[in-house]
Amino acid sequence: MMSKKVSVKGGAEGEKKKDSKKGSSSPSRVVMSLNHVLILSVALNVGFFINHLGLKDFINTSVSNSVCGEKPSKQTPFSSSLVTENGGGGGIGDEQKLLPSDSVINLDHGDPTMYESFWRKMGDKATIVIPGWQCLSYFSDIKQVCWFLEPDFAQEIIRLHKLVGNANTKDRYIVVGTGSTQLFQAALYALSPSNATEPISVVSAAPYYSSYPLVTDFLKSGLYRWAGDAYTFNKEGPYIELVTSPNNPDGYSRESVVKHGGGTLVHDLAYYWPQYAPLTSMADHEIMLFTVSKSTGHAGTRLGWALVKDKEVAKKMTKYIELNTIGVSKDSQLRAAKILRTLTDSCENMEKTDHTECFFKDGHLIMAERWGQLRDAVQRSGMFSLPQFSPDFCNYKGTVTEPHPAFAWLRCEGEVQDCESFLKGHKILTRSGRHFGEDPKYVRVSMLDRNESFKLFVERLSSIHS
Ligand SMILES: Cc1ncc(COP(=O)(O)O)c(C=O)c1O
Helix, strand or coil: CHHHHHHHHHHHHHHHHHHHHHCCHHHHHHHHHHHHHHHHHHHHHHHHHHHHCCHHHCCCCCCCCCCCCCCCCCCCCCCCCEECCCCCCCCCCCCCCCCCCCCCEECCCCCCHHHHHHHHHCHHHHCCEECCCCCCCCCCCCCCCCCCCCHHHHHHHHHHHHHHCCECCCCCEEEEECHHHHHHHHHHHHHCCCCCCCCEEEEECCCCCCHHHHHHHCCCCCCEEEEEECCCCCCCCCEEEEEECCCCCCCCCCCCCCCCCCCEEEEECCCCCCCCCCCCCCECCCEEEEEHHHHCCCHHHCCEEEEECCHHHHHHHHHHHHHHHCCCCHHHHHHHHHHHHHHHHHHHCCCCCCCCCCHHHHHHHHHHHHHHHHHHHHHHHCCEECCCCCCEEECCCCEEECCCCCEEEEEECCCCCCHHHHHHCCCEECEEHHHHCCCCCEEEEECCCCHHHHHHHHHHHHCCCC
8 A cells, every 4th residue: 555655756757847847737637636546545545554453433524623733834944943823724723614404413522612703803812822942852841750741731720620619639640641542551550560460450331431441451451451341340359440530431420339439430421511510529539530522622732641649540640641651742732721821810810600701700601501492403303312410509609500511412302223323324423321331312412513514413413303
């Protein structure tokens, strides 16, 4: 495949020279078609790697909604500074762009593009400029256990948790990761006994986050192995239980479920933020994972953080990341520090309950409105059902609120057995319950897409009748 690609490219360039000399039109068509072959070949190679690595599940190859990079930077192409723009706009990602009513709506991934509207509103408040001389070193703060953690980012993490009150940061080690996906793997490495005769079991209560089994078994580690649904796990001996609360995909708040106990818990708190759930207590677990992907919507920044009680565990997690990627992008950390600072500033000095300039207030209003619209659509259709949630007192908002999860765990009622295929027939892409260790009568639907797709989704859903 590779050699084919190279020879096609060489041929195409040769033709291009001839073409310009003679000014003939037919060689130019040859160039065009060879270029197409080249593009096709590259696309096939990329497709091959995506398939080969099992990433197809995660990467959407059908529609590109990318905003990053679609608009030329205001800087010259040769500028040595990195500018992150919030203004953006004018392209595919523009809120104003109307989708044709027969569009395929892709709600398979939890891509948090809903938050673009808030960050656009923030204008330049969250913009950073990184001069070319900055961030060259591998190291950030060698006195810290996590020596590649940028102090500014660490400071903003603590400030944000303090504002929101969702997790205890006192006497905790912060470990930064390339997304919480890397931290999850670092935690598995850190918690696995190094001298065991067989891999430690990794479990989570079904329906569980679909990436857990894939990521756990991807490298066929001799240290740990996916062992399925925590509800039915009854093997004696050590195990690691992943507790996701609020849960992806069904949105319920959770605790550990393995009956015989004695395992180590990893709490994935990606969605324990005010826009999704009432914050009923300050989480205070051994290992807590967070990510900017779901807290601020900056999934592309690829940053997560772990709050870790035990120093040895924090050291081993750091070691994993050191060996895996020699640290975590400083550019991303500086950007995330600025994003978190802007977010905290937006909510800190104001009445929390009545101002949409506050990120969490804005997010909560949008989520509440979307869940209301989805429940209406489900009722009008009569073919589906949704989980019901109990309202609870939110310590942050100072009032009783309902959960508004980032995903809808939708069930096809009646005859339909394969809800994913059924909805696909209506040009709505979702993720089947199968991937979450559950019945295919369920699908997971992202609630975090842009307004236009969400609007089209509820309209289309409400018009599906038996
Ligand atoms: C429960 C949960 N944990 C972790 C992640 C991954 O987060 P990140 O983008 O930081 O790798 C997700 C993303 O969907 C998630 O739902």
